[in-house]
Amino acid sequence: MYKTLSLVCMSLILAGCQITQDTEPMARPELALVSSPEKLQSLDDWLKLALSYNPTLNQAKEREVQASLALANSNAAQLPDLKLALDHSRRKTNAALANGNNLTLSFSWELDWLGKLDDSEQQAVMAYEQAKQASFQSEQIALKQVSVAFLTMIQTQTLLDLYEKRAALLGQQLQMLEENYQLGLTSALDVYLARNNVASEQSRVVSQKQALVQTFSQLQIAAGVKSTQGELTPAMPTFNAANYDSLGSEMALNRPDVQAAWYELLASNKASAASFKAQFPNFKLTASGGYSADEFKSLLKGDFLWSWVVNLSQPLFDGGRLANDYARSQSNERIAKSKLQDTLNKAYGEIEVELANYHAIGERVGLAEVALENARMAQDLSFSQYQKGLVNFTTVLDAQKRALDAEVTKITLSTEQRQQIINLETALGRPLSALFSLNLES
Numbered sequence: 001m002y003k004t005l006s007l008v009c010m011s012l013i014l015a016g017c018q019i020t021q022d023t024e025p026m027a028r029p030e031l032a033l034v035s036s037p038e039k040l041q042s043l044d045d046w047l048k049l050a051l052s053y054n055p056t057l058n059q060a061k062e063r064e065v066q067a068s069l070a071l072a073n074s075n076a077a078q079l080p081d082l083k084l085a086l087d088h089s090r091r092k093t094n095a096a097l098a099n100g101n102n103l104t105l106s107f108s109w110e111l112d113w114l115g116k117l118d119d120s121e122q123q124a125v126m127a128y129e130q131a132k133q134a135s136f137q138s139e140q141i142a143l144k145q146v147s148v149a150f151l152t153m154i155q156t157q158t159l160l161d162l163y164e165k166r167a168a169l170l171g172q173q174l175q176m177l178e179e180n181y182q183l184g185l186t187s188a189l190d191v192y193l194a195r196n197n198v199a200s201e202q203s204r205v206v207s208q209k210q211a212l213v214q215t216f217s218q219l220q221i222a223a224g225v226k227s228t229q230g231e232l233t234p235a236m237p238t239f240n241a242a243n244y245d246s247l248g249s250e251m252a253l254n255r256p257d258v259q260a261a262w263y264e265l266l267a268s269n270k271a272s273a274a275s276f277k278a279q280f281p282n283f284k285l286t287a288s289g290g291y292s293a294d295e296f297k298s299l300l301k302g303d304f305l306w307s308w309v310v311n312l313s314q315p316l317f318d319g320g321r322l323a324n325d326y327a328r329s330q331s332n333e334r335i336a337k338s339k340l341q342d343t344l345n346k347a348y349g350e351i352e353v354e355l356a357n358y359h360a361i362g363e364r365v366g367l368a369e370v371a372l373e374n375a376r377m378a379q380d381l382s383f384s385q386y387q388k389g390l391v392n393f394t395t396v397l398d399a400q401k402r403a404l405d406a407e408v409t410k411i412t413l414s415t416e417q418r419q420q421i422i423n424l425e426t427a428l429g430r431p432l433s434a435l436f437s438l439n440l441e442s
Contacts, residue, residue, distance in 0.1 A: 043150050043237045046223050047436060050146045051139065053224035060131075060138035067124075067131035074124035078117045080109040088296065101299045104290035111285065116277035119270045126267035130260045137256035142222070143432040148419050149219040150237075155415040156215045159408060160208040166404060167201040174198050177393075190393035197397060237418075237436070244355060244424065252347040255429030261343040265336040272329040279322045281314040347427070354420070354427040361417045368410045375399070375406035 051057065082105070089100040112118055174194040180186035220226055252258060286309045293302025315322055382399035385391045425435050 043147060043436060046146050046150055046219065047143055047433075049225050050142045050223040054138075054142040054146075054222070055224055057135075057138045057142045058224075060135040064128075064131040064135045067128040071121075071124040071128045074117075074121040077110075077120065078112060080107060082107055085290075099294050099296075100292070101294070101296045101302075102290060102292045103299055104288050106286070106288040108284065108286045111283045113283050114277045114280055116274050119274040119277065123267045123270035123274065126263045126270060130263035130267060133256045133260035133263060137260065140256065140426055140429075140432055143436070144422055144426050145222040146219065147422055147432070147436070149215065149222045151415050151418055153212070153215040153219050155411060156208065156212045158411050160205065160212055162404075162407060162411070163201060163205045163208050167198065167205055170194070170198045170201050170400075186393075193393055193397060197400075244358060251428050252344060252351060255347050255427075258340075258343050258347055258429070261336070261340040265333070265340050268329065268333040268336040272326070272333050275322075275326040275329040279315065279326065281312055284311045284313075285309075286311065350427045351424075354424040358420050358424050361413065361420045365410075365413045365417050368406065368413050372403075372406040372410045375403040379403040 085102070085104045085106065087100070087102040087104070091098050091100070110117070174191070174197075177186050177191050177194050181188065181191050287307065289304070289306035291299055291302045292305055293299045379396075379399045379402070382391060382396045386393060386396045422432065422435070425432060
């Protein structure tokens with residue numbers, strides 16, 4: 001019987017010490033491949049992908065899970081500890097060999113008479129709330145990055161369509177000028193200028209196509225996916241923008257970074273209280289009961305033994321470890337307080353700047369619309385006067401360039417205005433899912 005038990009114990013020890021290792025090499029990480037390109041035409045589709053695949057957001061969610069597990073452990077620290085142990089010993093006394101077998105059920109419970117464990121639990125609660133706010137902030141950043149990249153992609157596609165349309169129009173004008181030159185109605189200088197203009201516009205089209213590839217790549221990186229989508233024809237999204245005329249200073253308190261800094265301060269305060277109480281006596285109850293016998297087969301028929309102990313221990317000398325832990329926790333509390341103040345200052349400054357940018361971009365969009373209307377009228381008028389021989393072709397080219405610049409400015413400012421709304425909503429700490437009317441549960 002002894003040999004059999006020894007073999008079993010040795011096998012268990014060797015099994016516990018065995019180290020398993022996957023001999024296959026780790027696969028190279030890649031972006032998640034989305035195989036439904038026709039479903040990625042709207043901003044909502046890209047935002048929902050980002051909520052699932054954005055790496056930074058997924059890391060924040062995992063940290064939130066870790067904080068919830070730490071909270072569960074802190075709750076369990078206030079509960080009694082119950083263990084079942086089976087012991088076998090063999091010893092030699094003088095010339096005789098003695099065997100010992102014990103089956104023991106032990107109970108221990110630390111009484112939280114000073115509230116130290118409760119402070120540790122509250123610290124874990126605050127740390128969990130901090131992780132939740134950090135996860136929400138990562139979600140806001142992911143939605144902001146994807147939406148800004150999506151708007152930039154639409155702007156790039158719109159400008160590409162504009163450049164292609166203008167290149168085709170200039171090609172028609174060049175054909176007309178070459179025909180008039182053959183008839184002696186147009187000078188060679190006008191033809192050369194028109195050819196140069198067509199070549200420049202075609203070069204701009206090629207450059208814009210390259211920019212479209214880059215912006216689409218940035219959108220994929222922001223969403224954390226790799227799409228096989230080809231030609232894009234998305235529409236500019238509409239936002240449920242709020243009224244920003246009356247904003248109070250309390251808006252900054254809703255930001256997730258401010259909330260996270262506040263919970264960090266509360267957690268450090270509870271950690272400081274727990275460190276302080278760790279210097280006082282510790283009160284613990286322990287009890288055990290079980291069977292003891294020389295032979296393993298008669299263990300349950302052996303003597304029943306029990307004991308209980310009330311333990312009160314007071315640290316007397318530990319080299320200053322507990323005092324240093326308390327001083328360090330106080331330092332961490334002061335750091336958290338300073339961090340909260342710094343976060344608040346940055347929040348107020350960011351809201352002020354983004355609000356000023358929002359009003360400024362609104363005025364610029366209005367002026368750009370007026371400039372575009374006048375530039376188009378000047379373009380039509382200059383070409384009409386050129387056909388009548390009142391102005392030269394250089395005047396027509398200058399008017400066309402001004403009209404193109406005005407239209408490009410209008411498109412760019414319209415995109416910047418939507419991006420500025422996103423920046424302002426993020427600065428205010430409002431959920432971007434509400435701005436986009438995004439149903440996160442679908």
